[in-house]
Amino acid sequence: MKQQEQTSLFVNTLLDWNQRMNLTAVTERCAVMERHVEDSLALLPIIENAYKNNCPTMESVKLKLADVGSGAGLPGIILAIARPDWQITLIESLQKRCFFLEHVVDVSGLSNVQVVRIRAEEEVENAKKAIRLMGASILELCSVTSEGPYGQRTAVLCLKNRSTPAKYPRHPGIPAKKPL
Numbered sequence: 001m002k003q004q005e006q007t008s009l010f011v012n013t014l015l016d017w018n019q020r021m022n023l024t025a026v027t028e029r030c031a032v033m034e035r036h037v038e039d040s041l042a043l044l045p046i047i048e049n050a051y052k053n054n055c056p057t058m059e060s061v062k063l064k065l066a067d068v069g070s071g072a073g074l075p076g077i078i079l080a081i082a083r084p085d086w087q088i089t090l091i092e093s094l095q096k097r098c099f100f101l102e103h104v105v106d107v108s109g110l111s112n113v114q115v116v117r118i119r120a121e122e123e124v125e126n127a128k129k130a131i132r133l134m135g136a137s138i139l140e141l142c143s144v145t146s147e148g149p150y151g152q153r154t155a156v157l158c159l160k161n162r163s164t165p166a167k168y169p170r171h172p173g174i175p176a177k178k179p180l
Helices: 001-019 031-040 043-054 075-080 095-108 127-133
Strands: 064-068 087-092 114-117 138-143 153-161
Touching: 001 031, 001 075, 001 095, 031 043, 043 075, 043 138, 064 075, 075 087, 075 095, 075 114, 087 095, 095 114, 095 153, 114 153, 127 138
Parallel strands: 064 087, 087 114
Antiparallel strands: 138 153
């Protein structure tokens, strides 16, 4: 299946499911293409340059990325379509959104995407300790120009250095009582 067809299937499925559940405030096809698809594609040079500059021995074609708090699958699904050699993990805490993500991965024929239902415990500003505890390090914090209503976005690029300890993820309720 061609990338253009996969993108079209994703957008159509997003708009269809958005009528039944809140996935995005954007409801017009052209706006989805401009705000969501183009915003997602704007991450490609940032990700590729960060890894080339920080990990010159790594092959960018073999990248493994996590889209934490994936929601409607953005930017993860679009990145998976644009770079079929990358392995993308979509991390989402809500089961109904995971159902959507699994459906859209199947419909779009994406074999390089995995959907995982777990909680993302920390926000970006408070995440440095959590990232280190999970076996990763921050490579770069990059500003991404967005055509959407929220303007600038921040991409947090991390490098997974070692395995995540077996005690993670923690049981529901524990993160609120004992933050990382």
